Amino acid sequence: GQQLNQSPQSMFIQEGEDVSMNCTSSSIFNTWLWYKQDPGEGPVLLIALYKAGELTSNGRLTAQFGITRKDSFLNISASIPSDVGIYFCAGHHIRSSGGSNYKLTFGKGTLLTVNP
Amino acid sequence: DGGITQSPKYLFRKEGQNVTLSCEQNLNHDAMYWYRQDPGQGLRLIYYSQIVNDFQKGDIAEGYSVSREKKESFPLTVTSAQKNPTAFYLCASSIRTVGGYTFGSGTRLTVV
16 A cells, blocks of 8 residues: 655654654655644644645644655644654545545654653 | 544453454544554554445454444454454544544553
8 A cells, every 4th residue: 555654763852852754655645644642542633734835833833745745744843741742644645546545544653752 | 522432441351352442433424444553563554434334454454353333333343363462442533535534542452
């Protein structure tokens, strides 16, 4: 199936630092989504992107849908301890026959640790 | 409030026993999904269902079974054929168009 390459796998940062993570694919996606999973809980949607080039913010979080439609990044500014968790990218890719596949493809996640 | 509920949160079973994990949603979503999560493995799709009385295997369906008799419910049975059942299991639902999933809070299954 389609794959998303998410990096980095893990990050250890100091409180107050900015964070950046990204996802890339060899195929075109027509939506990009970013989720956060707190320890022991289910993922929660942070940001959804629907147009190439779109830049969307949600508080200290900013995400962009790459122009090529094959990548996306998520930035977190001024990190705080409650930012710890696993961040997943996900997307709907374009079928080779055209149209969207509403089943999401997920990246493997970025584990973020924030030291107070 | 609408949402998706998984129960129980923690489940312990003896090896060789079948166990069923519950997933219920009141979001009126057509599609439902089961994922397995192991440390460092990300989310792996077990089964998904697009409509009632229909479901498809995901990437790791062996040793699992599902049913979709009602739109609101998509229970997952972990059978004794599953070689390594201890994991965190996540249920999700979505509408059948491009958009995100809503996830449950997960069930941690431990087989001893």
